[in-house]
Amino acid sequence: xxxxxxxxxxxxxxxxxxxxxxxxxxxxxxxxxxxxxxxxxxxxxxxxxxxxxxxxxxxxxxxxxxxxxxxxxxxxxxxxxxxxxxxxxxxxxxxxxxxxxxxxxxxxxxxxxxxxxxxxxxxxxxxxxxxxxxxxxxxxxxxxxxxxxxxxxxxxxxxxxxxxxxxxxxxxxxxxxxxxxxxxxxxxxxxxxxxxxxxxxxxxxxxxxxxxxxxxxxxxxxxxxxxxxxxxxxxxxxxxxxxxxxxxxxxxxxxxxxxxxxxxxxxxxxxxxxxxxxxxxxxxxxxxxxxx
Numbered sequence: 301x302x303x304x305x306x307x308x309x310x311x312x313x314x315x316x317x318x319x320x321x322x323x324x325x326x327x328x329x330x331x332x333x334x335x336x337x338x339x340x341x342x343x344x345x346x347x348x349x350x351x352x353x354x355x356x357x358x359x360x361x362x363x364x365x366x367x368x369x370x371x372x373x374x375x376x377x378x379x380x381x382x383x384x385x386x387x388x389x390x391x392x393x394x395x396x397x398x399x400x401x402x403x404x405x406x407x408x409x410x411x412x413x414x415x416x417x418x419x420x421x422x423x424x425x426x427x428x429x430x431x432x433x434x435x436x437x438x439x440x441x442x443x444x445x446x447x448x449x450x451x452x453x454x455x456x457x458x459x460x461x462x463x464x465x466x467x468x469x470x471x472x473x474x475x476x477x478x479x480x481x482x483x484x485x486x487x488x489x490x491x492x493x494x495x496x497x498x499x500x501x502x503x504x505x506x507x508x509x510x511x512x513x514x515x516x517x518x519x520x521x522x523x524x525x526x527x528x529x530x531x532x533x534x535x536x537x538x539x540x541x542x543x544x545x546x547x548x549x550x551x552x553x554x555x556x557x558x559x560x561x562x563x564x565x566x567x568x569x570x571x572x573x574x575x576x577x578x579x580x581x582x583x584x585x586x587x588x589x590x591x592x
Contacts, residue, residue, distance in 0.1 A: 323340075414484050424464045426441040432458070448510065475489070475505070498522055521576065532583055
């Protein structure tokens with residue numbers, strides 16, 4: 301196995317163009333497990349972990365550009381106020397050691413339906429910045445996932461960053477696992493309220509061949525909230541339950557060792573109505589900016 305260690309991102313892109321089968325490695329929290337269990341033997345590894353230019357974040361107008369190799373721990377510590385949904389999801393990733401190594405770029409690169417970062421990216425309307433020697437393009441997160449562990453990246457492309465609008469309203473993330481920590485989600489759900497546009501964003505994880513949104517649930521919630529943004533009051537239980545039903549219906553789960561399809565749909569409905577209730581309570585009380 302060849303090990304490629306570029307000195308810059310430009311050199312990494314050149315290596316990727318010359319070795320399109322090379323597998324990028326940053327934190328190594330996914331690929332090293334596969335290597336250790338002899339489930340994967342790529343021809344080459346492309347080490348991105350030492351590239352400082354991928355390990356930073358900055359603001360671009362009202363958006364935040366998160367470098368592909370920025371660890372989850374720094375997202376929690378430095379971006380919790382700007383990207384609360386992503387920070388909440390980051391807190392549920394593995395152990396402290398994993399959060400110090402794991403990255404959103406790695407999560408996107410693996411394109412697993414169970415990736416914890418994916419639901420908040422979908423809910424927030426994130427855009428993935430993909431780069432190659434041919435140039436840079438931006439792919440909406442909703443168009444990034446094509447099939448289980450397959451993304452819209454071309455063979456010569458790498459994830460450079462992900463762009464997310466800074467939160468203008470409450471965001472939430474919740475997941476169900478077989479234990480309380482260090483667990484792959486049985487299912488997960490991300491929610492983002494966007495008061496400036498009167499819309500609601502959703503993201504479903506581990507309940508379909510790819511991470512999903514729930515368009516009917518989004519439309520329903522936006523309609524129910526249309527007359528409430530200026531004078532928010534507690535949402536009726538009927539609204540919360542219907543929202544949950546629509547989220548569950550949007551999923552496309554299977555039975556596997558972690559849970560049945562029926563359980564996943566039920567759990568998603570519960571997560572959806574709870575997160576909407578929590579987010580709306582934060583908005584109603586004006587406390588949402590402190591929820592991260």
